[in-house]
Amino acid sequence: MRFVADLHIHSKYSRACSRDCDLEHLTWWARRKGISLVGTGDFTHPAWYDHLGENLVEAAPGVFRLRDDLDRDIDRRLPPSLAGAPVRFMLSVEISTIYKRGDRTRKVHHLIYMPDLSSAARFNARLAKIGNLGSDGRPILGLDSRDLLEITLECGGYLVPAHVWTPWFAVLGSKSGFDAIEDCYVDLASHVFAVETGLSSDPEMNWRVSGLDKYRLVSNSDAHSPPVLGREATVFDTELDYYSVRKALETGEGFAGSLEFFPEEGKYHVDGHRKCGVRMEPRETSAHNGTCPECGKPLTVGVLSRVEELADRPHGARPPGAAGFTSLVPLPEVVSEIVGTGPKSKKVLAEIDKLTAALGPELVILRDVPVDDIAAHSPLLAEAVTRLRRGEVVRDSGYDGEYGVIRVFEPGELERRRSAFALFDYDAPRPSTVERPRPAPAPVAAAAVPAPVVAGSSLLDGLDPEQRAAAEVDGGPLLIIAGPGTGKTRTLTHRIADLVTSRGVPAAQCLAITFTRRAAEEMAERLAALAPDAVGELTIATFHSLGVLILREHGAAFGLSASFGVADPERQLAVASSVVADEKEARALVAAGDARYKKALRAQDLVDFDDLITLPLALLEESAALVDAYRARWRWVSVDEYQDVDEQQYRLLRLLVPPDGNLTAIGDPDQAIYRFRGADVGFFLRFREDFPGARTVQLTRNYRSSAAVVAGALEVIAPSSLVPGRELRPMADHGDAPIGVHHASSEAAEAAFVARTVEQVLGGASFHAFDSGRVVGDGTQGLGFADFAVLYRTDRQSRALVEALTRSGLPFQKRSHDRLADRPGVARIAHDLRFAAGETVSERVRAVAGDDHTAYELLKPLAASCGTDFERFHSALALGVEVDTWDPRADRISLLTLHASKGLEFPVVFIVGCEDGLLPLRWPGADDAEAVDEERRLLFVGMTRARRHLFLSHTSGRPRSPFLAALESYERLGDAQPRRRRKGTQLSLL
Incomplete structure (x- = not known):
């Protein structure tokens, strides 16, 4: 059976698509056009997926037809010449992936096909753990193309790279693609057997690239409204079912070619700059070095130039066995x-x-x-x-x-x-120009080969002079004041590695203490690379894991076995509840560390988190012999983030290290932001009093941030800096983008500014961004979604951001990687819902709720406990998805509090809510100058998380933060009246 298929379309749930993109209109227009097989488009969108399930019935293996009553109604509205023609649907969706690979931003669109609704549901379940499926029928995912292909294959479908030559969003695109299909899909590339040529190229152009010979060249309309169905299409001579179509694409048997636009009609055929009205053929582009003669900015390199660049055959070449094509005008x-x-x-x-x-x-x-x-x-x-x-x-x-x-x-x-032929009444035609000849390919310059790097003869050779001065200090107390981005961890790990590899210090005598498990793991990884033979004997611990080690060895003094357990919050409450029946009173016992509660813990061979410091400290304070034993065991102690120690940690350290001992403390008092946890920066400031012979080294070369970010951060911290003569010198070359200070009329406007600016810096996340004029340039290349962070003082501020990013279809996460069942409050919700064995959250919610309103109320706390927005959570659960973890391969914008940002860094950082009452956060009745100074340090920390771009934002709801007074000279963005905003202001930052 010979038939025409259009397998790339969109539904009314895709951005910039007609509301008529529903099954009835698509069927009507398919009959009008003469198309027998149509892609459903958008099956990942929850509402469209439901619509497909309700209105389609299987007609043949893997293809569907419209429900009988709807189909009959369509036929009544068609003339007899068109009525009754078979129209079948195949499950399809276009996925946009934006990610970073090889230091370049990659933006690639893919067509995914599934054989049945259950396979589509499994696929949707997987993607719901990666991005937001509910905001756009063509979802935007921060996922590598190779990983999307893997998920597709695991769910039983196949993948076709979409419009492969389009500059902005395609596998071979000039702006963000690759030079070969294999480069994109790497080890799974053999599972790709067809590519979509797109509107701006035809098979004849593709035949010039021999690397495409192995692929069937398909064409589709990419219809955003039903009337443009079939403007490009593919012809098959097979049975009308999913498996026959797939086999034809895999083998070529039954693949009968394509119906094409004339490629010149495509909107990216030749090179140009739309804003300046400049259009060029490849030779002209080469003569102008790829820049616009009007504005001097880079031209958008079109498909013809890109084909010329990759072609290894002359014009007119045709590989053996290639299917033909027909060029048409609708x-x-x-x-x-x-x-x-x-x-x-x-x-x-x-x-x-x-x-x-x-x-x-x-x-x-x-x-x-x-x-x-x-x-x-x-x-x-x-x-x-x-x-x-x-x-x-x-x-x-x-x-x-x-x-x-x-x-x-x-x-x-x-x-x-006019006088010779007359049927239609017509007006004068619009003028046109004659066809331009296609040029010969321009020469391509060879890429420069970087010179090899020659390693130094010492572990310390790669350090800068300040870092080396710190790492080379011999024994005794050492205080390293390390400003943000100055290589603190690098300096500390090189010092430890040099001690054990070059200066005869036994690795077993070295103890390195950090504050988080992540920091300890990073330190261990670096030391494994620097001193692989010694790392196994080093002790690298957090304060709490050090406490576990001491208690494993000496916990018998408290009635603990060597295999004691550490009670999590749920277990702590259960133990306290065995002492008192009232839950509120039980929680109070836990919070106060009540003796009855502690005794009940010990009876079960348990300790809680606080015990991991208090019990080892009590052991050492009561036993001088034990102190001597540990001092002899660990003669070289290093402590990271020393400004964050609290009183008990400080006392523990003073017992482990004598006043003249080999203690290296590294940190920055201007990054002391955890007073609410008990941290006391005073211990850092009195280090030289506690250790009179201490030497001090400052690290002042910042390798993280741009010059503007460094300068702005120094100006903000200057009024209350705890480092005399505070100095930071920018060493990184991140361009000259200034800090942007934005004034928004409301929290919602502020969040919209964040979403809009993410797209601008990223250089567009969708075709709509370019077509609407919201984005007009490439942005900052080499960025993925994970390179963006939005910081705020309180978690409540994230609500508006979640809504704005969801509307924009941008993938994001509130930084949390715990399993659903392990998150606070979820176990209680699960208990209240009384899950059956193997039952999913969505199944239980549906069973318990009975109506949509009740289901919504049950799902909201679950979504909040997952650290995600309700819409994304519900999109997943609507398809029966268990949202227990996010896929670790996903690339998403980070939403996190300023406190949680400590230790992280991002190329692009937004700090929202820079308002008096939020930053500084002012507690009712409190007038604490040190608290305000710490809030200033918190802003300093947030600003120095940024590498290239930093945006600070405030709204009209509160007075502007007094901390921004230091930034009066920086570029102001926006206005409380958005329509008065100066055009191009945000783009000037790029």
């Missing part, structure tokens, strides 16, 4: 040229209605109906179709997002023929 455009009105005008549509009623579907008229039969209705149309079938057209190429124009009549010709 019938409404042909009639539009004749009658002189737009292709969507009532006059054109009326003429198409007459033609299809008399002659059959549009594609049949263009390809198969005898010209004499067409001439009986319109001699001009017959002439136009004759020329079209011979490829005799006038071409005006598209560029940089502007569609080209294809004409079948020369300028003025219709006027001359």
Whole structure:
């Protein structure tokens, strides 16, 4: 059976798509066009997935038809020449992946096909752990293309790279793609067997690239409204089912070629700059070194140039066995040229209605109906179709997002023929230009080969002078004041490695203490690379894991076995509840560390988190012999983030290290932000009093942030810096983007600014961003979603951000990686819902709720406990997904508090809510100068998380933060009245 398929379309749930993109309209237009197989599009969108399940029935293996009652209603609205033609649907979706690989931002679109709704549901479940499926029918995921292919294969589907040459969002695109399909999908590339050529190229252009010979070259409309179905399509000669289509694409048997746009009509065919009205052929682009002669900015390199760049065959080459193709102009455009009105005008549509009623579907008229039969209705149309079938057209190429124009009549010709041919009433045709010749390929310059790096002879050779001075200090107390981004961990690990590899210090005598498990793991990884033979003997611990070690060895003094357990919060409450029946009183016992509660813990061979410091401290304070034993065991002690120690940790350290001992303390008092946890920066400031012989080294070379970020952070911290003569010198080359200070009218406007600016810095996350003019440039290349962080003082501020990013379709996470069942409060919710064995959250919620409102109320706390927004959580659960973990491969924007950002860094940082009352956060009745100083340090920490771009934002709801007074000279963005905002301001930061 020979049939036409259009397997790349969108539903009404995709951005910038017609509300008529539903199954009924798609079926009506498919019959009008003569298309037998249509992609459903957008099956990942929860509402569209439900719609498909409710309105489609299986017609053959893997393909569906419209429900009988709906199908009959459509036939009643069609002429007999079109009614009753079979229209089948195949489950399809376009996925946009934006991620970083090889220091470049990659933006690649993919078409995914599934054989049945259950396979689609499994696929949706997997993607729901990666991104937001509910905001756009074409979801944007921060996922590597290779990983998307893997998920597709595991769910039983197949993948076709979409519009492979499009500059902005394609596997071979000039802006963010690769030079070969294999480079994109790496080890799984053999599972790709077809590629979509897109509107701006045709098979003849693709035949010039021998690397594409192994792939079937398919074409589809990428329809955003039903009337453009079939503007490009693929022809098959197989049975009309999913498996036959897939086999034809895999083997070529039954693959009968494609129906094509003339590629010049595509909106990225040649090079250009739409804003300046500049359009160039490849040779012209090369002569101008790829820059716009009007504004000097880079041109958008089109498909023709990109094909020339990768081509290894001459024009006209055709690989053996390649399927043919037919180039067409959609019938409404042909009639539009004749009658002189737009292709969507009532006059054109009326003429198409007459033609299809008399002659059959549009594609049949263009390809198969005898010209004499067409001439009986319109001699001009017959002439136009004759020329079209011979490829005799006038071409005006598209560029940089502007569609080209294809004409079948020369300028003025219709006027001359008016008297000879008349069927349609028509106005004068619009002028056109003649076809431009295709140029020969331009030479491609060879890439520069970097010189090899020669390693030094010492572990310390790679350190800068300040870092080396710190690392080389011999025994005794050492205080290293390490400003943000100055290589604190690098210095400390090189010092330890040098001690054990070059200075004869036994590795077993070295103890390194950090504050978080993540920091300890990073330190262990670095030391494993620097001193692989010694790392196994080093002790690398957090304060609490050090406490576990001491208690494993000496916990018998408290009645603990060597295999004692550490009670989590749920277990602590359970133990306290065994002492007192009232839950509120039990919680109070835990909070106060009540003796009865502690005794009950010991009876179960348990300790709690606080015990991991208090019990070892009590052991050492009561036993001088034990102190001597540990001092002899660990003669070299290093402590990271020393400004964050609390009183008990400080006392423990003073017992482990004598006043003249080999203690290295490293940190920065201007980053002391954890007073609410009991941390006391005073211990850092009195280090030289506690250790009179201590030497001090400062690290002042910042390798993280741009010069503007460093300068701004220093200005903010200056009024209350705890480092005399505070100095930071920027060493990184991140460009000259200034700090942006944004004034928004509300929290919602502030969040919208964040979403909009993410797209601008990223260089666009969708075609709509370019078509709407929201993004007009490449942005900052080499970024993925994980390179963006939005910081705020309180968690409540995240709500508006979640809503804005969800509306924009941008993937994000509130930084949390715990399993659902392990998160606070979830165990209680699960208990209240009384889960059956193996039952999913969604199944239990549906069983318990009974109605949508109750289900919503049950799901909201679960979503909050997952650290995600309700819409994303619900999108997953609506498909039966258990949202217990996010896929670790996902690449997402980070939303986190300023406190949680400590120790992290990002190329792009937003700090929202820079307002008095939020930053500094002012507690009612409190007037604490040190608290305000710590809030200033908190802003200093947040600002120095940024590498390239830093945006500070405040709203009209509160007075501006007094901390921003130091930044009066920095670039101001936006206004409380958004419409008065100066054009291009944000882009100037890039």
